[in-house]
Amino acid sequence: MTLDDAAIERFVQLSRDGDAQAFGELFDHYNEPIYRYIASRVRRPSDAEDLMQTVFVKALEALPRYESRGVPFGGWLFKLARNAVIDFTRTDRQHAEMDDNVERPDAGGTPEELVETRQWVEAVRAALATLTEEQRDAIALRFFAGLSAREAAEAMGRQEGTVRGLQFRAIAALRRQLAIEPGERKRKPVIETSRRR
Template sequence: MRSVNPIYHHSTQMLSQEQEWITKAKENPKNFAPLYEKYHEQIFRYVYQRMDDKQSAYDVTSQVFLKAIHNLKKFEFRGVPLASWLYRIAKSELNQSFRDKKAKRAINIDDIQVATFMEVFEEETNSINKKRLFNALKGLNESELQLIELRYFEDRPYREIGEIIDVKENNAKVKTFRALEKLKKSFNKNIRL
């Protein structure tokens, strides 16, 4: 069974503590500090997973927090961690950065993730299949790729994925399944590589 991300998912007590920090930060941006410390690494890793350059990833991460502080007054607490809102800002800042710098969108994958896909596709892990998988990943559209990354690269539960992409948990599950099906179809098309 997939474990629940302990940093992302909070107890009721932790959520109310977060709500308190948000209320204080709305009054004075200086009070955003504990939220910045709590989420900086998570947001950086999310950004860097999708970028090739480390320094650019740090810059985008800073931009995410700057935007968050500016727009915090519009934020309404709905019982989910602030992280889901920060991830949405991060996604938009990433797209902006790709447009401005004309940089390539990176897809970071390692041996363990390749092995996971081969297990799901019931295929052998070898160099040909690896190449087929890479080509299939490049063929996904942005939202499909995002779902595959959130679920299979970053190992997030559907509840968290739903909160990040702003849909219900069940809907996130269906969408991820469809993205995986498309990936599988594309992988099987690349059989002659």
């Protein structure tokens, strides 16, 4: 479901007034991008599911105190998600590494293609691990969750230019790590962007 800014604000106000159906509309609109962001930052899909639910419970509890103050509801919600991921990684160090939820190649390719894909997936995973925490956040919010630079900045509590700089440096570092020249297209790993049902 796609909601415009006016509809989101209307559903936020209705939710603040106790309308569960309005909050359900907000959940329907934001649950997939929130899940994609969280899943890009934690190892196990079950942890991502749990954290996503935690984010929405916290949002529902904090909604009566929510004031936009120039930060749209989506930015506030992603900030809750980012804080939930940070708290999770602090308390569960064995799952603190970024997991890009790369799907395993199916058996449909040739053995050479399967080996090449697995090698590429491991190279991407290793390259992502070399980024700073903020660079991983910028990449996860921009490319996994699909946020604009402005929305990612709001979620990170940073200026838009800072997030663009983090993104630029992260992409440059990934290119160096993966030996990809600007403009060159390397075979991309298949990234799972939705939950398995």
